[in-house]
Amino acid sequence: MSDTGVHEEPELIQLLTPEGELTGHPDYPLEISADEARALYRDLVLVRRVDSEAVSLQRQGELGLWASLLGQEAAQIGSGRALREQDMAFPSYREHGVAWCRGIQPKELLGMFRGVTNGGWDPHEHGFHLYTIVIGSQALHATGYAMGVQRDGALGEDGTAVISYFGDGATSQGDTNEAFNFASVNNAPVVFFCQNNQWAISEPLERQSRVPIYKRAAGFGFPGVRVDGNDVLAVLAVTRAALANAREGNGPTLVEAFTYRMGAHTTNDDPTRYRASAELDEWKAKDPILRMRRYLEGNGLADEEFFASVDAEADALGEQVRTECRSLPDPEPLEIFHEVYAEPHVHIDRQRAEFAEYLASFEAEGA
Amino acid sequence: MSDTGVHEEPELIQLLTPEGELTGHPDYPLEISADEARALYRDLVLVRRVDSEAVSLQRQGELGLWASLLGQEAAQIGSGRALREQDMAFPSYREHGVAWCRGIQPKELLGMFRGVTNGGWDPHEHGFHLYTIVIGSQALHATGYAMGVQRDGALGEDGTAVISYFGDGATSQGDTNEAFNFASVNNAPVVFFCQNNQWAISEPLERQSRVPIYKRAAGFGFPGVRVDGNDVLAVLAVTRAALANAREGNGPTLVEAFTYRMGAHTTNDDPTRYRASAELDEWKAKDPILRMRRYLEGNGLADEEFFASVDAEADALGEQVRTECRSLPDPEPLEIFHEVYAEPHVHIDRQRAEFAEYLASFEAEGA
Amino acid sequence: MTNLTIGKAINAGLRAAMEHDPKVLVMGEDVGKLGGVFRVTDGLYKDFGADRVIDTPLAESGIVGTAIGMAMRGYRPVVEIQFDGFFFPAANQTFTQLAKMRRRSAGKLSMPVVMRIPYGGGIGAVEHHSESPESYFLHTAGLRVVSVANPEDAYWMIQQAIRSDDPVIFLEPKRRYYEKAEVDTEASIAEAAPMGAARVARPGTDVTLLAYGPMVKTALQAAEADTDHSIEVLDLRSLAPVDYPTVFESVRKTGRLVVAHEATLTGGPGAEIAARVTEECFYHLEAPVIRVAAFDTPYPQSRLEEYYLPDLDRVLDGVDRAFAY
Amino acid sequence: MTNLTIGKAINAGLRAAMEHDPKVLVMGEDVGKLGGVFRVTDGLYKDFGADRVIDTPLAESGIVGTAIGMAMRGYRPVVEIQFDGFFFPAANQTFTQLAKMRRRSAGKLSMPVVMRIPYGGGIGAVEHHSESPESYFLHTAGLRVVSVANPEDAYWMIQQAIRSDDPVIFLEPKRRYYEKAEVDTEASIAEAAPMGAARVARPGTDVTLLAYGPMVKTALQAAEADTDHSIEVLDLRSLAPVDYPTVFESVRKTGRLVVAHEATLTGGPGAEIAARVTEECFYHLEAPVIRVAAFDTPYPQSRLEEYYLPDLDRVLDGVDRAFAY
């Protein structure tokens, strides 16, 4: 057989070791100022706080569900900060860190998991699509959007790039593979960003693929790269390069961010049923925040005061998230009928009217 | 980027040049007797004749449609003859040559295109599933069947292998890619046999993939190989090796048979609308039958008498096909209700009874 | 006035829409150089180029999924599904994404996507080429579903569908593609009958015979053939939403309703229409609503389709049944 | 007698089926070690191993497509679709392949595949986790569709479904998974009520209230609450085919029918039932068949589901409407 499918251990692009040592990478030079490094650290800490608050809020019954990003902060902040304003991101349902980078307020995310909206933000305003729950679907939306960008002639150095997020499990879905193919044959300006967090609920990576995920790209005719997903600098550099490549008309790239889901799949899940705690311990040593802190400390880029101020900011943000969540107003019953159609729809209008009358009949009774 | 997706010109496994010279290939040694070589030639000629008769029958209004295999005889006979009795093949809708190898009578195929059946043969009896028209669907059936073979413990040297046929266009379909993945992670004993005939109706290969199709396999973690699909010996050797590999528990292989659809997509199609005749001329020089004839002649493996006898046999077969086609009985109207369900179904039984009564009312009127 | 077939009228309508709005795109399998297997997109590739007439990879989910993305970028994609039976790989993108996107986004995203589907039987085809999947669509909130029965509607309704900011499933009666009639292509779209309105195709007084798409012609033939009853034929045109005022008015006048369609009986469009009409016209009905539909079996091999599909005789039998009460 | 929840009863039924026939397999996402997100396959992986309890890749079309292949090889796969809303990627394999395979092959191939789907709303979930897709299935010829409403049926019907040589869509009312009752698991399957039979869940004389799956409990509560009318509650159990003799008998007795379901109104199961009942019981009906269903909108964000789903009040309102004629 001309191609055996057996590969050497894949290269993992890393700029920062777990010990916080900046090693750099010849293919991904990254110039980063102290300010920028501190800003990334701050992002990491704040999104982790939003996330842990949300987990608590769910436990308190304030949210129906929450999908925690714990452990994936660097993958999300690194890629999110690589985006430019005009770019468009298509998230899955766990991209709270990317949302943060795109200026989505935490309460908007909470609103969805509380059940007061299906995601209340304006995707156009933020360059951030709504969360997509049906696995894989958004990879095609991203590709189509990118084909639109091509048609707008919005490529070039200041052009628009598109990014689609999904998990390791999602790579098994037909839609994801169709998206790879549509993007490839159309040379669409889209980056496929796979957060390989090693698990799809209870199923380990081996149930989804028997080779590293980034290898999938070559079979569709475009480059794939595996980056240390717990290294925010490496993710930033690799994603930036992939976006630049897309922007300049060189087509798609698959970025596999090698990371770990440190929490449960969602607040409904109990990972002790299917995975060993030793695995978690191993990954704790690679924690994305710790690593960045070591880097800042080790290179004298931040002092205790800085870290204390970030922690204080996190506390305040946590407080804000709790308050905002609790005060999210419930939707009005008649909102059921809102925006089902863009144009008048006799049938929906009538159902709405009848239901309004029905509801009013209770008020009348009550009065 | 660690993998650029840019590849050198792919190797094409070939044992027999278009001029009929046997070159052999180090990875695919093939011992073939004169008898076997003549038998393959005979197969090629006879299935081409069945095919051309079917095209004529369609023109005469005897068939609703026909999907011609013209040009793909070697890909089908080579792979079909590589199968063992216990093996199971999952065809698309153009595999008349494989059907031939599996002992399906031409009239069974004609019956489907005439509209008297949806494919009348017993898939179990022939190790040949019914034709599947919804592109890509059968690749999953083949994979599931192969997973069943695994569970039966029917692997090993005398074990069972499964083969799934599909076209270049089908590689774009989500189902085909899901099949690659299911087969890979389960290490299922299935060979994916893609006849890349360069066209999916009017769409050239470039609309389906920007890299050679066999490369897709590596991205899913199993071997892929491109074989000269107009070289019956190469196809036989390569498919045999892939089947043996599957049989012995080494999992799937993707075989890309590089060939050409010399006719229209189906009898409904008009290829002059979308492709240049020069392309056809080029491929005529690589005709699978001509090549085999040159080989037999050049090596003194067959004489004029043999070729004349095959031609005579083809004439007789053509005659038989015409006669059998014309005498295929129309199904009874009440067959509409047959075998919709395995077990009694009150609703269908009632519809059948009412329709029988309705039909009888006309006879009564007529009488 | 131009004499056009239904197929050519859709083609002319697509052309008019593309000329009118540069954001209109056509995409699907073989829609480019070939002009589609039914030639409905004939000539568009030549005149509008590969950027606006896109030959896609062979993947229906991919087609609808990328169309959604293009709509988000401000385009108005007209997607062709090559045959009814090949819609199903796109079911997820259609039902969970396209149909729900507007409400999911609280109106921030519009989905002006038209999905053209040649549908229905009667052309002697092999399996999966003769399906009538309209029930799956009309049960799905967020979609509009229309079907056309004549060249005039074909020409205008495709343009109306494209101008709609809602996703529209546009069902083309493939066995009627070659039916011809005069179309005033110079008229203004503003004057065309609205896409959502049913049409009295032939007035009558004794019984209402409701059909859409390919069955409208059969219904008209039935009205012609039945010399015992004055049959009012309604061409539904829009299956979701249904123009019930027009339907109720007719049924209240005639007191009897027969619904004919090629979709299978159980859970077919006739079920919903029967339920609604019975609810609203309960005291006007002299007989239950009679449904004439395909049997509840898979579409059979083509040599049986003449028995499977409701034909003139079965429609007339349905009318007779309505008078048996 | 064992006290079982609906979820545990299905689990016990699956176990019994796997013990009874080594060809029975369970497959789906997370059905192995985790035991499924609702724990319905809990313990099966441990006791039957990875060859019979298969954690599949995350791809519904792949799950159903490979199950078809396994059925061809003589296995009896029980497929789990994790949530109702994730059925749609498998629509092609289900509708064009699974449902049609037997007739396509003129009976040479059987498809003893069960597709288990936790369905319906009321659990405060995010989008796509509360759908009621039963109409898509019951309109598709070749499938059988059932739903269960109590532990007894859950235990026996899953076993009956697995023994059936037809593909069965097995709809599990997820918000009722934790409802408990006694089940005689020692009884014989031969004595269990047949999978296709409707059941009079509570006898009555004034109006028939028909429900299935999650709405049966609501219907029983309505019967209890309505002291003005004697409500006969029917638990449909099988949605395709429907046990019409039982339905007609009840309606002919009461003269009124209310159908309640969580599926959206238009083209929902109630439409077909209303149409059929009106056809067959035309002169017995004192009022049109009243349907109480979800609105024709996408399933809303969970804070609205109490308004969206037909609840006790809406069912009672439906009953009142039936008496307004």
Ligand SMILES: Cc1ncc(C[n+]2csc(CCOP(=O)(O)OP(=O)(O)O)c2C)c(N)n1
């Ligand atoms: C089409 C579909 N099938 C099943 C599910 C249920 N589900 C939700 S998340 C999940 C696992 C996803 O794994 P992965 O893609 O790795 O993303 P992760 O959750 O690890 O971020 C599953 C099976 C779904 N949302 N969509």
Ligand SMILES: Cc1ncc(C[n+]2csc(CCOP(=O)(O)OP(=O)(O)O)c2C)c(N)n1
């Ligand atoms: C899902 C689906 N979509 C569309 C079609 C219509 N169709 C029939 S054959 C064909 C092209 C297939 O091309 P390829 O896979 O290369 O096979 P070939 O016909 O060349 O043998 C298309 C689009 C189909 N049969 N199934």
Ligand SMILES: [Mg+2]
């Ligand atoms: Mg994951």
Ligand SMILES: [Mg+2]
């Ligand atoms: Mg081809």
